[in-house]
Amino acid sequence: xxxxxxxxxxxxxxxxxxxxxxxxxxxxARYLRRDGLLVRLVTTPEQALAELTAGPAxxxxxxxxxxxxxxxxxxxxxxxxxxFLVADPQGPRPRGLARGGAAGPRRWxxxxxxxxxxxxxxRDV
Numbered sequence: 001x002x003x004x005x006x007x008x009x010x011x012x013x014x015x016x017x018x019x020x021x022x023x024x025x026x027x028x029a030r031y032l033r034r035d036g037l038l039v040r041l042v043t044t045p046e047q048a049l050a051e052l053t054a055g056p057a058x059x060x061x062x063x064x065x066x067x068x069x070x071x072x073x074x075x076x077x078x079x080x081x082x083x084f085l086v087a088d089p090q091g092p093r094p095r096g097l098a099r100g101g102a103a104g105p106r107r108w109x110x111x112x113x114x115x116x117x118x119x120x121x122x123r124d125v
Contacts, residue, residue: 013036013037013038013057013058013059014037014038014039014040014057014058015032015037015038015039015040015057015058015059015060015061015122016040016042016048016051016052016057016059016060016061016062016080017029017032017039017040017041017042017060017061018042018043018045018047018048018051018060018061018062018063018066019041019043019061019063019066019085020043020044020063020065020066020067021063022043024063025041025043027115028061028115028118029041030115031115031116031118031119032118032119032122034119035119035122035123037058037122040057044066044068045066045067045068045069045070045073048062048066048069048074049073049074049077052074052077052078052079052080053077055079056079056080057080058080058081059080059081059082059083059122059125060078060080060081060082060083061082061083061085061118061122062074062082062083062084062085063085064084064085064086064087065085065086065087065111081106081125082106082107082125083106083107083108083109083118083121083122083125084106084107084108084109085109085110085111085113086108086109086110086111087110087111088110089108089110107121107124107125109121
């Protein structure tokens, strides 16, 4: 049995994955690709902002624990549904990032998370 991917003839959907921890990034990318998604992996805040402003993806997965990441700049650049990776599930959310809006839904996934859990969330958005 194979995991459901994009609809036939639609081509692979693109997902931006911004994660600074290489092991987490590679594992997450591997599972997302297995699900039929085209993964654009970046490892720095600058790359994440460049990708967010370059054009929308089907979804974005952004590690808010990435050193040097400025949530205000991310908020202005969002044009796509997003899943934020956070350290504490009960911790405060950066101002302005909790709302949905024109960019689509915003969800939160706390560390540690399972790769299948991430794939399910990406499918949902």
